[in-house]
Amino acid sequence: MTPLSTHRRKSVGGGFDHIQLNPKLRATAVLSASALVLGAFFALGLPRAADAATIGAGSYTTTLPAGGSLPTGCGDISTNPRASLTANAPKGPVPTNDWWSSILWKKTNCGFGEPLHAHPAAYRASSGGLGISYTTTPLITGTATGVGEYKFPYTEDIRVGVSGMNAGAVMVDGWSDWTVTPSWTDGLKTLKATIGHGLPMSYYQLSGGNAQITAAGTATVWSNSGSRIGFSVRGHDYVAYAPSGGT
Incomplete structure (x- = not known):
């Protein structure tokens, strides 16, 4: 059994004392606290097996939590996330958090x-x-x-x-x-x-x-060669290329 070993140290610039645990005991205490926290998560955080689908060691649920609400927006976006997709768009889930x-x-x-x-x-x-x-x-x-x-x-x-x-x-x-x-x-x-x-x-x-x-704004053309045109607007340069034979 590891003995409880403590010593007192005066804090720098203050009037409080600190009690330091033996390193082995401190590590044991931290590990025990972590185990208790994880145990609470497993006991309270996971949905019941009947509500969840499993993937390997994980699981997910498609049931809306009590008090939750679907996203709101234009038209029927709450129930139809493909409302702004063309028929040619990829099938399956759609991105939900991108720059576009x-x-x-x-x-x-x-x-x-x-x-x-x-x-x-x-x-x-x-x-x-x-x-x-x-x-x-x-x-x-x-x-x-x-x-x-x-x-x-x-x-x-x-x-x-x-x-x-x-x-x-x-x-x-x-x-x-x-x-x-x-x-x-x-x-x-x-x-x-x-x-x-x-x-x-x-x-x-x-x-x-x-x-x-x-x-x-005013466009200043600095190159015009058949299917290519270069121009500036507000000090910013742009070049447009048309297909071969285009003008």
């Missing part, structure tokens, strides 16, 4: 979601296509003694779309670990854009009309 989640789990803007901050670019869907922002000037708000914010807000430079397109909503056509493909259609014209987190480029497929790039 607002165009899938729509809550405040039921047609087009919120700005998508992919870094270095940010994007925003609208009825006419996909807006692109590359904000390099931070916005600082608040006061020195109150709540303050340091952010790079979405400020649109250009919008890529199809001439004359007026879609009612943006849908999600597919995704990967880093990318997402939003999709638009108004019944006559269609647009798909593939954008990615950390990617300095975006890729577009369209039908029913001509590709159209609309600048939010």
